[in-house]
Each structure stands twice: as C-alpha cells, then as structure tokens.
Amino acid sequence: MAKNNQVRIIGGLWRSRRISFPDHAGLRPSADRVRETLFNWLGQELGGLSCLDLFAGSGALGFEALSRGASRVAMVEKSVEVCAALRRNAELLQAKNLQLHCMDALEFADAARADAAARFDVVFLDPPFASQLLQQALAKMAPLLKAGAKIYVESANASEKFPGWRQEKRGRAGQVHFQLLASEPND
Numbered sequence: 001m002a003k004n005n006q007v008r009i010i011g012g013l014w015r016s017r018r019i020s021f022p023d024h025a026g027l028r029p030s031a032d033r034v035r036e037t038l039f040n041w042l043g044q045e046l047g048g049l050s051c052l053d054l055f056a057g058s059g060a061l062g063f064e065a066l067s068r069g070a071s072r073v074a075m076v077e078k079s080v081e082v083c084a085a086l087r088r089n090a091e092l093l094q095a096k097n098l099q100l101h102c103m104d105a106l107e108f109a110d111a112a113r114a115d116a117a118a119r120f121d122v123v124f125l126d127p128p129f130a131s132q133l134l135q136q137a138l139a140k141m142a143p144l145l146k147a148g149a150k151i152y153v154e155s156a157n158a159s160e161k162f163p164g165w166r167q168e169k170r171g172r173a174g175q176v177h178f179q180l181l182a183s184e185p186n187d
Contacts, residue, residue: 028129034173050119053124125154134153135162148182
C-alpha cells in the first residue's frame with residue numbers, strides 16, 4: 001500500500017493513529033474535516049452506542065466511532081482486498097467490539113433484518129458515488145434502527161432527496177455533500 005493511502009483517526013482513544021487502505025475503485029475515505037463535523041454533530045463520545053459502517057471502505061468512520069467509545073461497530077465491506085486491510089487495521093489497533101463482515105452491504109442489510117440484536121443507534125452510509133447504492137441502502141435501514149437512531153450519508157449530489165428521512169444537519173466539503181438524517185416521526 002502506498003504511503004498516501006492512509007487516513008488519520010482524529011479523536012478518542014486512537015487519536016492521531018493512522019490506518020492504511022488499498023487502492024480500490026470507488027474507495028474514498030471521508031476527509032478529516034468531514035469526520036470532525038460529523039462527530040461534532042453526534043457528540044465527541046459515543047459510549048454505549050452501536051454503529052453500522054455499511055460501506056466500510058477505509059474504515060475511517062467505523063474506527064473513528066470505536067475510538068470514541070462506541071460499544072459495538074459492525075463494518076461491512078464487499079471487496080476481499082479491502083476487507084483484509086480492515087482486518088489488519090483492527091489487529092494493529094487491537095480493536096475490541098468490532099464485527100467485520102466481508103460481504104455485500106445490501107445482502108447484509110437483508111440478513112440483519114431478522115436479527116433483533118442487530119439494531120443500531122448510528123449508521124454510516126458512504127457508498128461509491130458512481131453507484132445507486134445510497135438510495136437502495138436507505139430503503140433497507142428502518143428495520144435495523146433503534147428508536148432515535150441517526151443515519152449519516154455522503155453523496156456527490158447536493159440536491160439528492162431522501163424520502164421518509166428528516167434532515168437534521170447538512171454540510172459540504174469540496175465535492176462531497178453530507179447529511180445527518182433521522183426517521184420521519186410518522187414512520
């Protein structure tokens with residue numbers, strides 16, 4: 001892996017530690033500035049929260065959540081090569097409470113619906129921008145969420161709408177548009 005294929009954890013237990021990731025089509029780690037904003041929105045400490053990083057990629061969002069005290073993080077990544085890098089980073093950090101699933105994100109969401117223990121407080125949805133996976137994944141989220149759960153989404157489209165979800169926060173960094181969503185009250 002090239003030295004520039006690294007991302008820095010910005011807060012918590014592993015603050016300033018770097019994790020590496022391979023070159024892979026569509027893999028685009030969330031920038032430091034974006035993650036800093038996200039974790040200001042969520043709160044600096046995530047103690048007791050269960051998180052799902054559905055398109056884990058570099059693992060920046062999931063490892064950041066663990067670093068900030070999340071009680072459980074499930075990372076889902078389809079690429080065998082990228083999943084192996086996530087496993088190496090988890091070992092390097094001695095990450096506890098991490099469940100790594102090397103499988104298709106939408107298949108994971110379908111399978112997790114039947115598991116009442118697989119409910120999450122926070123979900124990170126940052127699929128490759130060139131795909132249609134964001135809307136497909138959002139359509140599968142409701143059964144996976146605990147009451148009051150939040151969903152973080154990144155997209156390349158500022159005008160993208162998410163029916164059935166209430167926008168709580170919104171930001172932009174360069175070409176990346178990001179939002180924090182919650183279920184509409186009547187869902």
